[in-house]
Amino acid sequence: MCEVCELAKSGKLLYSDDYVVAAMHPKPTVKGHVLVFAKEHHQIITQVPQAVLSQLFDKAKMMAGFVFDALQAEGTNIIAPNGTIAGQTDAHFAMHVLPRFANDGLNFDWQPKQYPEEKLDELLGLLNEVQVGEESFADQEIILDTEPKEVSSTVPPDKNYQLKHLRRIP
């Protein structure tokens, strides 16, 4: 069974409801490293139903507040890796809440680059043309309700654009 699903059953949870679980990362990269994930198994973010995703973000925010207060963190990163190249280690989408401390050794070092205006326009055009399933990005429905209404993904895995195109999933 999936290790993240196993973690949900460990009993060592920070938070749990019908849809979302928060737990200490079993192999933390920094003191207070928390995982927030859906109870239902989904590999990547686009498979997570919108209503559940809203809850994931909400609980990640809540956990960021907890670690801030409990551990006197000086900042937090909330990270959502998709695909091994992005640092995803389990085939179960999870958000990572990382408390940050001075000299904690974590390094998210990326350098801003100068990019020609026409290249940016070209990328904008490409992104605007992409279809996700039947819908374009511009047509994606935004759900503002806070209560989850559905728990099953409506996009079958073989139809999921992003899943098909991720190079590798753990």
Ligand SMILES: [Zn+2]
């Ligand atoms: Zn799982």
